[in-house]
Amino acid sequence: MLTKRIIPCLDIKNGRTVKGINFLNLIDAGDPVELAKIYANEGADELVFLDISATEEKRKTLLDLVERVAQQVNIPFTVGGGISSVEDVELLLKSGADKVSINSSAVKNPDLINQLSDKFGSQCVVVAIDAKQIDGKWKVHLVGGKVATEMDLFDWAKEVEQRGAGEILFTSMDNDGTKNGFANEALAQLSNLVNIPIIASGGAGNTQHFIDCFKESNADATLAASVFHFKEIEINQLKNELRKNNISVRI
Amino acid sequence: MKLVIIDYGAGNTKSVQFALNRLGVAAILTKNIEEIRSADKVIFPGVGHANAAMGKITEAGLEELIPCLKQPVLGVCLGMQLMCKFSEEGNTKGLGIFDLEVKKFGTENKIPQIGWNTIFDLKSELLSDLNENEYMYFVHSYYVPKSEFTIATANYGLNYSAALQKNNFYGCQFHPEKSGDKGELILKNFLNI
Numbered sequence: 001m002l003t004k005r006i007i008p009c010l011d012i013k014n015g016r017t018v019k020g021i022n023f024l025n026l027i028d029a030g031d032p033v034e035l036a037k038i039y040a041n042e043g044a045d046e047l048v049f050l051d052i053s054a055t056e057e058k059r060k061t062l063l064d065l066v067e068r069v070a071q072q073v074n075i076p077f078t079v080g081g082g083i084s085s086v087e088d089v090e091l092l093l094k095s096g097a098d099k100v101s102i103n104s105s106a107v108k109n110p111d112l113i114n115q116l117s118d119k120f121g122s123q124c125v126v127v128a129i130d131a132k133q134i135d136g137k138w139k140v141h142l143v144g145g146k147v148a149t150e151m152d153l154f155d156w157a158k159e160v161e162q163r164g165a166g167e168i169l170f171t172s173m174d175n176d177g178t179k180n181g182f183a184n185e186a187l188a189q190l191s192n193l194v195n196i197p198i199i200a201s202g203g204a205g206n207t208q209h210f211i212d213c214f215k216e217s218n219a220d221a222t223l224a225a226s227v228f229h230f231k232e233i234e235i236n237q238l239k240n241e242l243r244k245n246n247i248s249v250r251i
Numbered sequence: 252m253k254l255v256i257i258d259y260g261a262g263n264t265k266s267v268q269f270a271l272n273r274l275g276v277a278a279i280l281t282k283n284i285e286e287i288r289s290a291d292k293v294i295f296p297g298v299g300h301a302n303a304a305m306g307k308i309t310e311a312g313l314e315e316l317i318p319c320l321k322q323p324v325l326g327v328c329l330g331m332q333l334m335c336k337f338s339e340e341g342n343t344k345g346l347g348i349f350d351l352e353v354k355k356f357g358t359e360n361k362i363p364q365i366g367w368n369t370i371f372d373l374k375s376e377l378l379s380d381l382n383e384n385e386y387m388y389f390v391h392s393y394y395v396p397k398s399e400f401t402i403a404t405a406n407y408g409l410n411y412s413a414a415l416q417k418n419n420f421y422g423c424q425f426h427p428e429k430s431g432d433k434g435e436l437i438l439k440n441f442l443n444i
Contacts, residue, residue: 002368002407003386040431045367071269076388076429096265098390098429121299123363123390166363166390195358197365220361250367250386 003248004214005045005221006235007199008228010035012051012081015061032065036073039228042235044075045250048101048169048223051081052144059088063095070096078126086115093120101126101169104142107149107156110163117164126199127165129156131186132173138186145173153186154193161194168194169223171201179205179227187217199223207233207241214247252442254278255290257330259311261304262296263428267327270428274439282311291322292442297329301353301393302341304329318348323419323444325377331415331422332393340393348420349400351412353393360408363392368405370413370425375402377414377421377440385433387413387425395424 011018016030036047049069051062066079079092080101089100106113106127116125130145131138131153138153157168170190172183182203191198197220200213204224213222227233239249254271258264258280271278278294279286287293295317297304308314317324317334326334335345338353345353356362369384387405394411397404403414405424415422421441427434 002364002366002389005366067265070266071272074270074273074429074431074435076390076426093263094265096269098263098266118300122392123298123365167365195361196363197361220366 001248003045003250004219004242005199006043006210006238006249007046007048007221007223008039008044008235009048009050009201009223009225011225012049012053012062012065014053015065018052033068033072036069036077039235040073040075043239043251044235045221046075047073047077049077049079050101051079053082059091063091066092066095066097080126080128084109084112086112086119089116089120093124099124099126099166101128103128103130106160107140107142107151110159113160113163113165117166122164122166125165126167126169127160128169128171129153129160130171130173141173145176154189157190157194161196165196167197167199169199169201172203175203176201178203181205181209182213182217182219182222184213184216187213187219191218197221204233207238210238211242211245211247214242215245252276252291253289254292254294254442255287256280256294256296257287257313257317258282259304259307259313261299261307262330263298263426264296266426267294267296267428270435270438274435274442276442282313284312284316287313287316288320292444293320293322293324294441295324295326295330295334297327297333299329300341301329301332301338301343301345305333305343305345308333308346314346318346321419323421323441325441326420326422327428328391328424328426331424332395334415334420334422335395338393349395349398349415349417349422351395351398351400351415353395355393357408363390364407365390367430368407368425370403370405372404373402375414375416375421376444377416377437378403379440381433381436387423387427387430387434389425391424
């Protein structure tokens, strides 16, 4: 039986992890590769690396990092952040990334989704969507949530599926950072609407939130950052709890 | 031992190479016919669209070579599917090593299947020392039905072939190079065949 996935997200700036400083045994706590190996050993099912570097010379640093991760980590990983062209993706995949995640660039140029899925296959194209509710309607936001658009979350989700996205990574900005749980209602609606896997993001604060998300939303995976980085939740313990609650996970 | 990964432009060759490196084995990436023919073992990876990948195999002049190889050959993911005679994906004619047709999953499932699924009914030296119901990482929209060549089964709405074998030809629908320690064990088994 296909299991539900637990995905830690690592924020990367200039080749270093931004969070994740609570791992005491690390020789270099800022080294994303060290952190990735720990997560893999703790039972993470995949990893997401989100590059938040601002500079232009970041690309080379990021590619070096991707190659080091691919060399040393034996589970799949996705790379996102600032990807805007077929060439960007080609370099990342050639360096050993399994999937890429695109966000604002897909909104600005929706045809990029078609181009990527035609060239590399939909299995490696994750479209990340950030949205929040404005007057009761879920509206897509860009540039890390800073810029609002008129686009409806569900319309956009349907469109990215039709254009060849292999997965949707939905972050609820209303929930992100609150530690009050995932946006289960919107996730359930998304999961009913499209026939590709949905990764839930934003709002994880405790183990019960993951249980609720899988039970109420039918999401295929949950993504979280700080609860894992600050060791508030350990992945193997989380998975034991999920299994006790009859949620199928890999242990 | 000379280990070759067929590098025809549609494979996750680097991931496979890195996984082998973690096992302490160096592999050559090549599409050169003589290099492939003279290898002790051959890995045939593949990701993306069946039709595009098959086109690249033909372009590289490999469509006649691969089915004639005598050494152990391991097809991974799309590589395994292309070893079959036909795929519904783009109505693609495959290499015909396995007299099987690759079909698309029904829409009662989310497509692609992405994630960790169990494999069972294991029956090959490729899978020795592996427990029943071990988890492997799968990413695919098309599947090979169960047949006399099935050496491992998985379930996604229906039972299908997670791995195949016919003589010296082996195939894994999942990605052993991305399936943690257990996946690496399968690669190790392949190296020991």
